Structures are given as structure tokens and as C-alpha cells.
Amino acid sequence: MKRIRIPTLTVAEALGYCVESIRDANLVARLTAQSMSLNAAEEDYRLKGSNSQLYLIQETDSVGAQVTLEEMKSIYSNTFARKGSPARHMYDELRASAPGGICPLCGQRVVSTLDHHLAKSKHAVFSITPINLVPACKDCNTDSQARRPLHAGEQTLHPYFDSVDEEQWLVCQILAGAPPVVQFLAVPSAAWSDDKQSIVRRHFQVFKLGELYSTHAAVELINVYQDLVESSELQSPQEISLHLLSIAARRRRPLVNSWQAAMYQALADSEWFCTGGYLEISNSSLLQGLE
Ligand SMILES: [Zn+2]
Structure with missing residues (x-):
């Protein structure tokens, strides 16, 4: 928002x-x-x-x-x-x-x-x-x-009055699978009032943002896959994790709660993904019929 x-x-x-x-x-x-x-x-x-x-x-x-x-x-x-x-x-x-x-x-x-x-x-x-x-x-x-x-x-957030980008509340989880699944959750700061936390969660639910971001993330994963399999420099799990982390930092700069920042952060943090789980993206239905 x-x-x-x-x-x-x-x-x-x-x-x-x-x-x-x-x-x-x-x-x-x-x-x-x-x-x-x-x-x-x-x-x-x-x-x-x-x-x-x-x-x-x-x-x-x-x-x-x-x-x-x-x-x-x-x-x-x-x-x-x-x-x-x-x-x-x-x-x-x-x-x-x-x-x-x-x-x-x-x-x-x-x-x-x-x-x-x-x-x-x-x-x-x-x-x-x-x-x-x-x-x-x-x-x-x-x-x-x-x-x-x-x-x-x-209540849901009102764009003329409410500001929720001073802290990160959009969180992503990577579910190991073939292909991996990207899920989003609203986890507002515990420092916020109970009402403000609840409003953020309600907004996320009413506007079905989890489904929306997951759909876009599945497409973005194809780009991640192409980058990783074609790169000659990204070999070790640590190199891959640092690479994904640097993308997360760049995506977070213009918008703290961008789904892209949350996704790249979660990918960087996933040991399963960085140690070869990313190869499972090749099973995405988005890639089928293309080869
Ligand atoms: Zn809209």
C-alpha cells in the first residue's frame, strides 16, 4: 500500500x-x-x-x-x-x-x-x-x-491518511518443491499499536495481496532461474545467497514493503534454495512447452 x-x-x-x-x-x-x-x-x-x-x-x-x-x-x-x-x-x-x-x-x-x-x-x-x-x-x-x-x-488502509512504509511488514516464505512456491504474509511490527497491526493484516486480506504477489513472484522466479543457471560467477551457495541479498537491498530502497524485496530476501535466506533448490524452478508450468 x-x-x-x-x-x-x-x-x-x-x-x-x-x-x-x-x-x-x-x-x-x-x-x-x-x-x-x-x-x-x-x-x-x-x-x-x-x-x-x-x-x-x-x-x-x-x-x-x-x-x-x-x-x-x-x-x-x-x-x-x-x-x-x-x-x-x-x-x-x-x-x-x-x-x-x-x-x-x-x-x-x-x-x-x-x-x-x-x-x-x-x-x-x-x-x-x-x-x-x-x-x-x-x-x-x-x-x-x-x-x-x-x-x-x-478497517483497511486509507492511502490519503495512513503510512505503513516506515517499517517492513511484508514477509515472504519459500516452500521447497518442484517448482518452489513463494508465499507472502503480513507480519506488522510489534512496536505498532494493536489496531495498526490489525489494519495492515486486514488490508492484506481484503485486497488479496498474498495471491496477487505470489502470482507475480512465480513469473519473477523464471528470471532468477535464468540468471543463476547462466551465470559463470555464481557457483557456491554463499555466492548465490549474497547475489540475491544484494538484489533485495536494491529493491527495498524505493519501497520498503515491495514484494520483490521480500522475495529476494527470502530466497537469499533459504539454504535449500541456494544449495540447488533453484534448479527446481525448471519444473514451473510457466516454462513448459517452451523447450
Ligand atoms: Zn489495486
Whole structure:
């Protein structure tokens, strides 16, 4: 999970652009009359978000009993996110805020949408609030529907507020086999609060990061295999281990919890792998049919 800069866009701006293209004068009047409550809710969100307390926010099926949840959902889809609408530049700006266009929730796939951190089906008041709209890939946007936190520790990470890259928490295990299997686990620092540890584990589970990273790692293992069997310098288990360790250190520099860093570290630490286990990669289904 990568932290990204919190948007400076506000719900007041979103409201201003949305009402420009709503033709129903009655809806515009009801919506505009709720601008104070939308602003107040945004302030509350900002405060709770920075204290990992968004789970305390009550679900709302209307905005001030004046604008319904269905109307807010429609305003999001047909006004805020609609291509060519006056508000669409805000949608585009939020979507483009993820560095490199990479989804901050999984750190792997490409951003293609905005995810409502507090679901728009449960929180009418945050349908068009920029700090509730996180750039995401399609899969993470779907997986996020599993979120319904009742306690602090059941929350997932919020890329605008939470930072978890000051310490290593992503750990990898190599299972001896033909081919070897690479598994990932979330093992947060014991120095973190119980809630923070639990949030990291929950995020890892909800967004199925273990499966995602294992799939990519199986592909990366093919590269490792080619490197090791073709190298004339890497002969002894110790040379192989040091080589893998140096790759782990390089991969960790830009991102402490990159799966690549965790994987190379685990490969370097595996005596089985370095003493010839790596040859078992030749049994990978990814290599079958190629020779
Ligand atoms: Zn994603």
C-alpha cells in the first residue's frame, strides 16, 4: 500500500461544478441548501481519517433528509464522473494523483477508477467528497466492497491518511518443491499499536495481496532461474545467497514493503534454495512447452 498526497479539492468545489449541469431545479435547490452539512461531514472525515477512526462515522441514507442516497449516487455517476461534465476534471485529477498510475491499494495494477473508501451505497453524504475518493484499479474497487468495519482494527488502509512504509511488514516464505512456491504474509511490527497491526493484516486480506504477489513472484522466479543457471560467477551457495541479498537491498530502497524485496530476501535466506533448490524452478508450468 502506497501513501499518496491528500487532495486539496473540496466537496464545496465538487458541489459547485455538479450543480452547473443538473437540470432539475428542485434538486439543485435541495442540494445547495445542504452545502453546510456536506462541508461539516467533510471536516469530520478529515479529522477521523487522520486518527484512523473512520469506522466511527455513521452510515447515512440521505444528506440532511433532503437529498436521498439514490440521488447522491446518481449525481456521482451522471454528473461528477460523467465524461464531458463540468465536474469531470475533478474526477480526472483525483484519478491521476496516484504516482505512476499505479493503484495505491495493491501497489501493482493500473488505476482505472475511483474507489469510495466509505461506500456510496452506505454513506450518501460522502458520494462526491474528494477525500473519500481514492484512485484504484478495478479489482481493488471490487474487493473493497468486503469492507464493513465495526472496529478500528477491521478497517483497511486509507492511502490519503495512513503510512505503513516506515517499517517492513511484508514477509515472504519459500516452500521447497518442484517448482518452489513463494508465499507472502503480513507480519506488522510489534512496536505498532494493536489496531495498526490489525489494519495492515486486514488490508492484506481484503485486497488479496498474498495471491496477487505470489502470482507475480512465480513469473519473477523464471528470471532468477535464468540468471543463476547462466551465470559463470555464481557457483557456491554463499555466492548465490549474497547475489540475491544484494538484489533485495536494491529493491527495498524505493519501497520498503515491495514484494520483490521480500522475495529476494527470502530466497537469499533459504539454504535449500541456494544449495540447488533453484534448479527446481525448471519444473514451473510457466516454462513448459517452451523447450
Ligand atoms: Zn489495486
